[in-house]
Amino acid sequence: MSRTLLTGNGAAAWGARLAHADYIPAFPITPQTEIIETLAQWIDTGQMDSRLVTLESEHSMITAAGGAAATGVRVFSATSSQGLLYAMEMLYTVAGWRTPFVLVNVSRGLSAPITLEADHNDVMAARDCGFLQLHCATCQEVLDNTLIAYRLAEDERVRLPVIVNLDGFYLSFTREPVIIPDPQETTAFVGPFNPASIHFRASAPESQAVAVLGGAPYSYFRYELHLAAQNALSVYDEIRAEFRETFGRDYPAVDAYHAEDAELVFVMLGSFATKARAAVDQLREAGWSIGLVQPHLLRPFPEPLLQQLLAGKRGVAVIDQNLSMGKGGVLHTELAAALYGHPDAPPVLASFIGGLGGRDITAEEFFEIARVLRDAVSAGRAPLPRLLYTRDELLEIRKLQAVAHVERKELGKTT
Amino acid sequence: MYRIRFHGRGGQGMKTASRILGSAFFEAGYEVQDAPRYGAERRGAPIFAYVRAAREPINERGIIQHPDLVIVADDTLVPVPASGVLAGVSACTVLLINSTEAADVWQHRLNISGPIITLPVAAEVEDRADLPYIGATCAGAAAQLIGVIPQQALIHAIETELGGLGSAVVERNLENALAAYELVAPHHGLASEGAAPHAQDYERPDWADLPLETARISAPTIYAAANSIEVRTGLWRTLRPVIDYSRCNRCWWVCSTFCPDGAIAVSADGQPQIDYDHCKGCMVCVAQCPPHAIAAIPEHQAQAEESQLAGTTGDPP
Numbered sequence: 001m002s003r004t005l006l007t008g009n010g011a012a013a014w015g016a017r018l019a020h021a022d023y024i025p026a027f028p029i030t031p032q033t034e035i036i037e038t039l040a041q042w043i044d045t046g047q048m049d050s051r052l053v054t055l056e057s058e059h060s061m062i063t064a065a066g067g068a069a070a071t072g073v074r075v076f077s078a079t080s081s082q083g084l085l086y087a088m089e090m091l092y093t094v095a096g097w098r099t100p101f102v103l104v105n106v107s108r109g110l111s112a113p114i115t116l117e118a119d120h121n122d123v124m125a126a127r128d129c130g131f132l133q134l135h136c137a138t139c140q141e142v143l144d145n146t147l148i149a150y151r152l153a154e155d156e157r158v159r160l161p162v163i164v165n166l167d168g169f170y171l172s173f174t175r176e177p178v179i180i181p182d183p184q185e186t187t188a189f190v191g192p193f194n195p196a197s198i199h200f201r202a203s204a205p206e207s208q209a210v211a212v213l214g215g216a217p218y219s220y221f222r223y224e225l226h227l228a229a230q231n232a233l234s235v236y237d238e239i240r241a242e243f244r245e246t247f248g249r250d251y252p253a254v255d256a257y258h259a260e261d262a263e264l265v266f267v268m269l270g271s272f273a274t275k276a277r278a279a280v281d282q283l284r285e286a287g288w289s290i291g292l293v294q295p296h297l298l299r300p301f302p303e304p305l306l307q308q309l310l311a312g313k314r315g316v317a318v319i320d321q322n323l324s325m326g327k328g329g330v331l332h333t334e335l336a337a338a339l340y341g342h343p344d345a346p347p348v349l350a351s352f353i354g355g356l357g358g359r360d361i362t363a364e365e366f367f368e369i370a371r372v373l374r375d376a377v378s379a380g381r382a383p384l385p386r387l388l389y390t391r392d393e394l395l396e397i398r399k400l401q402a403v404a405h406v407e408r409k410e411l412g413k414t415t
Numbered sequence: 416m417y418r419i420r421f422h423g424r425g426g427q428g429m430k431t432a433s434r435i436l437g438s439a440f441f442e443a444g445y446e447v448q449d450a451p452r453y454g455a456e457r458r459g460a461p462i463f464a465y466v467r468a469a470r471e472p473i474n475e476r477g478i479i480q481h482p483d484l485v486i487v488a489d490d491t492l493v494p495v496p497a498s499g500v501l502a503g504v505s506a507c508t509v510l511l512i513n514s515t516e517a518a519d520v521w522q523h524r525l526n527i528s529g530p531i532i533t534l535p536v537a538a539e540v541e542d543r544a545d546l547p548y549i550g551a552t553c554a555g556a557a558a559q560l561i562g563v564i565p566q567q568a569l570i571h572a573i574e575t576e577l578g579g580l581g582s583a584v585v586e587r588n589l590e591n592a593l594a595a596y597e598l599v600a601p602h603h604g605l606a607s608e609g610a611a612p613h614a615q616d617y618e619r620p621d622w623a624d625l626p627l628e629t630a631r632i633s634a635p636t637i638y639a640a641a642n643s644i645e646v647r648t649g650l651w652r653t654l655r656p657v658i659d660y661s662r663c664n665r666c667w668w669v670c671s672t673f674c675p676d677g678a679i680a681v682s683a684d685g686q687p688q689i690d691y692d693h694c695k696g697c698m699v700c701v702a703q704c705p706p707h708a709i710a711a712i713p714e715h716q717a718q719a720e721e722s723q724l725a726g727t728t729g730d731p732p
Binding site for chain 1: 472613620622
């Protein structure tokens with residue numbers, strides 16, 4: 001065991017190395033590329049016994065990952081943003097094959113307009129495909145969750161691919177202290193991949209279904225996938241307990257920080273949740289009764305735990321780093337569905353959209369969210385959804401639009 | 416918590432500087448966060464990197480808004496608004512500038528009240544993106560200004576971060592870093608830890624409600640070249656291509672076609688003109704020109720000649 005400074009990308013690579021991934025189909029994309037570069041270097045220098053193959057696209061990469069996992073080898077891959085979306089068809093397909101492997105996604109906002117920086121619309125787009133999702137807030141979590149993800153994916157009661165998500169820049173390129181566990185301990189924890197019924201081989205045909213199904217058998221297979229994903233909740237708790245006993249670090253399906261005795265609660269995913277944690281510390285110092293609830297698992301959605309942690313709260317502010325066009329924040333929507341009809345559900349569930357395309361959320365904005373939430377609780381009704389966006393930022397856009405207008409004129413398009 | 420920002424150009428080693436300082440803090444028993452910040456920029460573009468260090472685990476993330484110490488490796492960046500060197504600088508912020516000009520000149524020029532220290536260490540080089548050892552030098556000076564990093568931790572950090580490049584590189588960097596460490600010794604511990612933001616008394620964010628606007632205005636469409644006139648990517652340039660028209664054979668197409676940024680226009684009589692506001696200084700045209708009519712001149716030298724010319728003739732260059 002050693003404690004050293006690692007980026008989130010470095011931590012993801014260490015996770016794959018310690019899990020002894022046999023096969024790594026790869027395709028580069030910012031801000032993920034450092035992961036496959038690190039793995040390639042280790043393989044090249046003999047520090048890791050694995051096969052890394054560069055594919056011609058993410059679509060092929062996920063196909064190769066699913067195909068390899070169907071033969072019973074341990075597979076790791078990584079992507080980001082547009083790459084994840086380019087692979088979307090195959091994400092649904094390989095999850096339908098029930099092939100277990102781990103895909104690290106380094107979150108980055110989607111085009112258009114294009115950005116390199118973090119938000120969660122990419123991983124939210126993969127919400128319904130059958131991959132389970134673990135969301136990380138620190139570089140340590142990235143390493144630890146990659147190990148946990150293999151256990152979860154390969155468990156016979158689950159048998160589904162898992163996405164481990166980390167935020168671009170805020171984790172991917174940020175170094176912080178990370179404990180690299182003892183390889184003997186990690187090898188014992190993850191264990192060898194027991195493929196059991198997974199044994200696809202060339203020239204050894206086998207079938208569990210026909211190629212094209214009618215609605216009723218199709219429904220059977222799809223709903224079985226859903227049940228397996230739901231079943232992952234209790235399986236996750238077993239694995240998490242074992243991880244805690246072995247390594248002393250705990251990742252409950254939903255993390256709670258000063259939430260138990262709090263009247264008001266922030267709800268957030270990913271690395272920005274550590275900023276909310278810092279804000280909770282400051283607000284508590286100023287006398288506020290406030291806490292943080294941070295889902296760690298997004299799929300399966302840990303409904304019972306969220307219902308329990310939020311029961312009796314006076315107000316909840318969900319800060320979504322994503323935006324479902326024509327609806328709003330995805331986490332807010334899912335939480336509302338989970339809480340509806342529960343007698344102890346918080347009366348005010350406010351929605352904030354922030355951190356799109358890596359736009360920062362300042363400490364002052366967390367304080368202001370708390371103030372808006374408190375006022376809403378006093379007034380007895382939730383405020384309108386709020387985009388975290390200042391007048392100065394709007395002024396900047398107005399300046400850019402004025403320049404664009406002049407340019408259009410110069411280019412002879414005066415409309 | 417200490418909050419430190421390094422500013423430089425891509426290629427000057429600001430990411431390395433932040434990693435050396437981060438490792439030195441870590442060695443000295445601190446919790447650390449270090450990160451570079453850049454997007455699609457190339458060598459020579461303004462970039463920055465930052466370090467947070469504290470005795471407790473760090474929950475703050477992202478760009479440092481209120482720095483305790485700002486280090487500027489390349490003083491040509493200070494007047495460039497896009498580089499954000501002065502963002503969030505207050506009277507409590509220590510500013511360290513690598514510059515041959517005196518601290519009081521900068522104090523007067525920038526009109527800021529906080530302490531400014533200059534580090535006149537870098538020998539002038541042809542391509543400023545190659546400023547040698549400046550990353551380690553800046554990290555060495557920063558370690559002294561912070562004052563809680565023992566020399567041994569700095570040495571070990573440089574060995575850790577640069578060890579993969581061989582012992583000769585480590586030695587030269589150590590030499591430069593330790594010289595800078597000594598040079599700013601009179602200012603030992605000048606940079607102090609900033610406080611956490613207050614939840615009681617804070618500046619309320621002035622949130623705006625976005626109005627619905629027609630797609631004509633609100634769609635980010637790009638249907639034409641030259642759509643980023645105000646983005647002066649010429650600031651990224653550390654080398655300047657200069658056309659010798661006595662050698663240019665008016666081929667009319669080679670340099671302008673190969674220019675990846677469309678920054679070379681050709682007049683009706685076949686004469687190429689370089690748009691220096693947007694030429695990033697990649698030197699592709701220099702390599703492609705068949706009669707070798709384009710020379711690469713160090714940008715700082717070209718600018719010095721321009722201002723001299725302006726001074727003697729009274730005309731703008």
